[in-house]
Each structure stands twice: as structure tokens, then as C-alpha cells.
Amino acid sequence: MLRDAGDGRSLRDHLIATAARLIAERGTVGLTVRAIAREAGVADGVLYNHFADKEELLAYALRAYVRSVERTLSGLPVAGDGTVAANLRAYVAYGLAMHKSVLPAFTGFFSQPKVLARFAEISEPGADWRDRLLGYLRAERDLGRLPAAARVDAAATLIVGFCHETVISALFGGPATVPGPSPEAVDDLLHVILHGIVVT
16 A cells, blocks of 8 residues: 555655656756655655656656646647648647647657656557547548548658657757747648648
């Protein structure tokens, strides 16, 4: 039985929440088990009573941080509402905002591939933005608002890649803030997805 953290949470949940808060406040570079334990008000070794290793704790903390970012973003449209083009524009805006917030945290773990592998293991199928985007596209196809032969998996990959490329290029380019793509760039992306690359 886990001890209570004093606010109704288990000690395990308290440690995850503390680590997620440190990620939000300080980033992931140099984040240590000792720093998490001290911030949580426990001895260093206590963490290993509740997690198999430091990678498990950091993976759960990273997931909690991503979920906290997602809660600050506007909701995503559902299939059948509005227009497909407007809805995809909303998915692009959501993806850009999310990646701008969370990708810096992931870069701090590039030197710790076990953390990223654990993060992938604990991810909930269908819960992340890419899965929701793909589910949206499939639903629009089922409703007949996209052609039955529409290659929605490829369309989702294009949108995800657009968001990744925009944010990662800026991150590694070194600016303090990540600029958004121009409206024309988003228009071009959606045109290619909805109408194809060939101009007739």
C-alpha cells in the first residue's frame, strides 16, 4: 500500500506530479532523481520503492507534463461539424501549439533513449494528438465528406510532419520563440492534402 502524499494522492502520484512540475518549470536537461526527491520532500531512495527505475519515473512525468499542456489547448473539432478544411486547420493549429510546448522537453531526453522508450510503452492508444487526427480523418471518410479511397494515413503523416518540421527547425535554429508558419503555408498544406499535388 502506498503512503498518502497528504492531499489525497498516493506517494507515487505525488512523485510523478512533482517531476512533471519540474519539467514545466526547468525543462528536462539535467533533471535528476535527487532533484525530484528533494522537491517532493522525500529521501532519494524512496523513489525506487514506487518505480522500477529512474526511467520509469521520468517517462510517467513526461506523460503527465504532455497531458497538462494538452489541457491548456482548445478542443479539437469532431467529424461532421463545420468544413473539413476548417477542421484540419484547427488540428494543425493544435499540433503546432502542442509541439511548441512539449518538444523542448523531449529534446532533453535525447541522451536518455530508455526514457523515451518507456514513454512510448506507457502511451495510451488513441489518446495522443496524432491518433485523434487519424481518427478524425477516418470518421470524415466514413461520413462521405472525404472520398472512400482517401489515403488518410498519409494525410495524417503530412500534417504531423509539417508540425514537427516547423517546430524542430526553429528549436535547432536557436530562436527564443518558435514562429508559426504563414497562413499561406498552411493553405498550401491543406490544398495538397485535400486536392493533391498536381495542378490541373
